[in-house]
Amino acid sequence: MLKFEDRSVELRSGETVLEALERAGIDAPSSCRSGTCQTCLHRAVEGVPPPESQVGLTQGQKALGFFLPCVCLPTSPLTITRPDDVGARRDAVIRAIEPLAPDVIRLRVDADDFAYRPGQFLELVADGDLRRHYSLASHPEDDPFLEMHIRLHENGRMSRRLGEFKPGDRLHVAGPSGTCFYEGVHEDQRLLLIGAGTGLAPLYGVLRDALKRGHLGPIRLYHGARSREGLYLDEELKALSRTWTHVDYRPCLLDPNAPAGGDVAATALHAEQDVKDSAIFLCGGENLVKRLKRDFFMRGVSMKNIRSDAFTPSG
Numbered sequence: 001m002l003k004f005e006d007r008s009v010e011l012r013s014g015e016t017v018l019e020a021l022e023r024a025g026i027d028a029p030s031s032c033r034s035g036t037c038q039t040c041l042h043r044a045v046e047g048v049p050p051p052e053s054q055v056g057l058t059q060g061q062k063a064l065g066f067f068l069p070c071v072c073l074p075t076s077p078l079t080i081t082r083p084d085d086v087g088a089r090r091d092a093v094i095r096a097i098e099p100l101a102p103d104v105i106r107l108r109v110d111a112d113d114f115a116y117r118p119g120q121f122l123e124l125v126a127d128g129d130l131r132r133h134y135s136l137a138s139h140p141e142d143d144p145f146l147e148m149h150i151r152l153h154e155n156g157r158m159s160r161r162l163g164e165f166k167p168g169d170r171l172h173v174a175g176p177s178g179t180c181f182y183e184g185v186h187e188d189q190r191l192l193l194i195g196a197g198t199g200l201a202p203l204y205g206v207l208r209d210a211l212k213r214g215h216l217g218p219i220r221l222y223h224g225a226r227s228r229e230g231l232y233l234d235e236e237l238k239a240l241s242r243t244w245t246h247v248d249y250r251p252c253l254l255d256p257n258a259p260a261g262g263d264v265a266a267t268a269l270h271a272e273q274d275v276k277d278s279a280i281f282l283c284g285g286e287n288l289v290k291r292l293k294r295d296f297f298m299r300g301v302s303m304k305n306i307r308s309d310a311f312t313p314s315g
């Protein structure tokens with residue numbers, strides 16, 4: 001049996017999930033129909049897709065139930081969704097809003113039954129139609145709230161709205177989404193975390209999760225900012241690296257006079273020459289993430305060892 005949205009489809013013998021969806025008149029994208037192009041990617045939210053339908057996906061995608069319907073012959077019932085379906089909205093209550101830097105706030109909300117992996121992102125919904133994605137810095141086993149670090153934009157609608165909110169106010173959350181989390185990493189592997197601005201939020205979540213899971217390999221975290229105030233978790237991260245001797249925190253202030261731009265990407269690329277065996281996490285603006293991904297790939301890092309969360313500008 002296959003369930004998709006509000007439809008149930010009985011699978012015929014030898015029929016793939018893609019064929020069953022098409023027979024039922026459900027619009028499902030496809031191209032190669034042989035498990036290569038990933039055009040047909042879907043996600044199982046109940047049931048376990050067979051391993052042969054997850055070949056070529058990242059460890060993070062596999063852990064979240066993503067699979068390829070064109071080569072999926074299920075052996076047990078599956079409930080599936082489109083890959084970008086963030087699920088139902090949940091009620092959430094603001095627990096705290098506080099400044100982290102002149103243009104960054106920490107938002108903590110309570111939301112019942114919101115399961116996630118640190119480093120994923122959620123959709124925050126205010127006033128019914130105001131929606132933005134924010135990464136999660138909290139840890140579900142340690143924190144009784146969802147924590148986001150949000151850059152405020154002078155003319156941004158969400159920024160203005162958040163400025164009016166106070167603890168106790170209500171909004172909605174949906175998700176989680178994203179595969180930038182600690183999964184498929186060997187405990188002795190070197191971790192390299194690089195982010196700028198509020199790109200620190202998912203990296204902070206990943207770092208805490210790695211430590212909680214007993215990661216033993218060296219961990220190096222670069223956080224870039226334009227000003228000293230922008231290094232908004234500086235004290236916490238310094239304290240953390242004093243407690244955990246295998247954690248090396250490297251704050252990077254933008255130096256426009258330095259060669260190659262003097263940003264966190266330039267600093268990390270200069271310092272990190274031998275990265276072939278590292279698991280790399282990249283978070284921040286699109287250009288930063290794209291540049292680091294390309295350069296580390298050129299240095300021999302397999303794409304399966306690079307997880308990233310590229311922020312698109314939003315207000």
Ligand code: FES
Pocket residue numbers: 029030031032033034035036037038039040041068069070071
């Ligand atoms: Fe290409 Fe399924 S259609 S992987």
